Amino acid sequence: MAMIVHKYGGTSVGSVDRIQNVARKVKAARDAGNQIVVVVSAMSGETNRLIDLAKAIQERPSPRELDVILATGEQVTIALLSMALEKLGCPARSYTGQQVHVLTDSAHNKARIRDIEGERIRADLDAGRVVVVAGFQGVDEHGNITTLGRGGSDTSAVAIAAALKVDECQIYTDVDGVYTTDPRIEPKARRLDRITFEEMLELASLGSKVLQIRSVEFAGKYHVPLRVLSSFEEGGEGTLITLEEEGMEEPLISGIAAQQDEAKLTILGVPDKPGVAHHILGPIAEANIEVDMIVQNVAEDATTDFTFTVHRNDYERALEILRATAEELGAREVAGADDIVKVSLVGIGMRSHAGIAATMFATLAKEGINIQMISTSEIKISVVVGEKYKELAVRSLHEAFELDKAPGH
Structure with a gap:
């Protein structure tokens, strides 16, 4: 029983x-x-x-x-x-x-x-x-x-x-x-x-x-x-x-998720010095806005470009806060976009297999889909792409990783 x-x-x-x-x-x-x-x-x-x-x-x-x-x-x-x-x-x-x-x-x-x-x-x-x-x-x-x-x-x-x-x-x-x-x-x-x-x-x-x-x-x-x-x-x-x-034959990828409720913000030309990330994200956190993906690029002229994503509902408020921060820091420009989608591969098979990210990027490139941001964890790879590519990205990746076939087939 x-x-x-x-x-x-x-x-x-x-x-x-x-x-x-x-x-x-x-x-x-x-x-x-x-x-x-x-x-x-x-x-x-x-x-x-x-x-x-x-x-x-x-x-x-x-x-x-x-x-x-x-x-x-x-x-x-x-x-x-x-x-x-x-x-x-x-x-x-x-x-x-x-x-x-x-x-x-x-x-x-x-x-x-x-x-x-x-x-x-x-x-x-x-x-x-x-x-x-x-x-x-x-x-x-x-x-x-x-x-x-x-x-x-x-x-x-x-x-x-x-x-x-x-x-x-x-x-x-x-x-x-x-x-x-x-x-x-x-x-x-x-x-x-x-x-x-x-x-x-x-x-x-x-x-x-x-x-x-x-x-x-x-x-x-x-x-x-x-x-x-x-x-x-x-x-x-x-x-x-x-x-x-233990001993279970794990598929490389178990699933693909597409999240359409995100928006992207970028602050360009920020002085590259200690504490700048906190100066940018501190006011965002104080407004109780959750940040998801973060990418920072340092330029040769000792400035940095800082990009992050928030929930689309928080986009306008976050943009307003970021513009005020840009003035304080003397940043060159603030840009934003709410027509993005986050596409993610998830699978514990990633732990023991190399080349999954390369296959993902090659598949998207073949379809002419530009990757705007990348984030990885032990069992997940996420990319931000234009919202209009959501279905094409999901379908092409589903085919590339043969997710329509049961493991072992």
Whole structure:
């Protein structure tokens, strides 16, 4: 008998019909001899509806009271799913985060989980029940209801899986796994059978919306095997996210991500002296603007050109700050562009294989795509190119690294 956590997001439980479909999936898993804990989100659109209600009363709702109202979304889903399971003859019991004591810190609207008491859940599982838990919520040490921020239900599911030491945490979503790249860009994209936590973290940070970053971090930290599956398709193995295994034949590249929400800023002709990087980026950090890629070039005339990227939403503000900095430093010019895209190769196979960057650059050059910036880490190579080349870059790299073929073929 395996103990498994199922997690269903808002679209999976978006209507009564879909909730009944989830109940059938859960019952089938239990009938196969497994102990099942189900973690659910609010029905799709419900969280936004509750936020709108709060804002109709208070333009900036009290964080504590906002958590109280937001937590009701999942409470509706757990009760409906438990009813649907009971109707199918499958004993079930629902619990809010407070009832199973998901203990968090007191940071309302973005709380972090500290501990979970699993005794109540285990007792119900041993009694033959399916346990249905509200995701996204918990309680702090003072008894206040807290919520975990957007995508927090994934984190709830992984945390409960870690606390119970389950065999697998299955995340059911509207896609049937993790793909080599976005299938909407490259129809030949292939579903991966497995991927490491490290690779999934990189892909999630680069814009892959399949899993929430915090949940992947949590799963990696507590060694919880994660599997991404489709709520709407029967069968299928999905994608298993796990630790790197010794002796596994790792593909060179696991996936390609394209991030279109960045902008690039350059300050030209800055005096090349100690502390100049801090002088440029300090005011940007003070404005709470996150910097991603950084490139610095030193010229022969003892000046430096400094280029960095920020989120596109922060572009205008960052440009304004940089112009003020340029005046202070006596820089020659400030330039910017928000029509860029960051294309990244991710794969732990990079650690043991040379020549991946060379292949990437040669592939882009062959297509006439100019590289504006380059950034590398142990398992990732990112380049910034013109936004209009996004699809061409992804497709040509997907073909160059033969990602449409399964490893060994």
